Amino acid sequence: MSRKKVHDKEFEIYIPSAEIRKVISEMAIKINQDLAGKDVIFLGILNGAFMFASDLFREITLDCQISFLKLASYAGTSSTGNVKRLIGINEDIFQKTVVILEDIVDTGVTLDNIIKQLKGYEPAEIKVATLLYKPDAYTKDLKLDYVGLEIPNDFVLGYGLDYEGLGRNLADLYKVVED
C-alpha cells in the first residue's frame, strides 16, 4: 500500500527507506572523515530527528557523544510568539564540536534559533547535518554542512516527520498528494 491517509490529507511514497539508508550511510562516511580526532557531540532535535539521529549514529565510528534537545515555547510570552527556548542541554558542549541533527530545514528559522542559543554555551564549532532541505523555502544563509536530500517545497511525512502529530512511524518518506 503506497498511499496513506493522515488526518484530512492523502500522501504517496516519495523516498523509500532503502534510499534514505543509502543517503545516511554516505553522510556518515563524510562525517567520520571530516571530524576524526575532534571532541564531538551530536545534538538531535526532537521530535522529528529521532529516527534520522538513530540511523546516522549507528554508522558513526568516532569516539563521540549524543544528546537530544527540544524547543519549548516560553511560558506566558504571547508577544514573542515564535521564539522558542532550547531545553535539555545537560551535556557540557563547551569547546566541543557540536553537530546539530535535524530532520528537515525548511525556512531555516528553527535552525537559526537553535544555533543562536547554542552559541551561548561556547562550543568550539557548530556543524549542521540535516536529512532533508527545501532550498526554495530557505530564508537564511547559515551553512548546512551535511545535507542528505534537497527536496522541492512540498509537505513531506514519515521517517520521524509528522503531520499534526501523526505519521512519524512510517519507514518511508511520503509527500502530500495535491488535489
Ligand code: IMP
Ligand atoms: P523551519 O523553521 O521553517 O526550517 O522548519 C523546521 C520545522 O518545520 C521542522 O523541524 C519540522 O518540524 C517542520 N517542517 C517543515 N517542513 C516540513 C514538512 O514538509 N513535513 C513535516 N514537518 C515539516
Ligand code: MG
Ligand atoms: Mg513537526
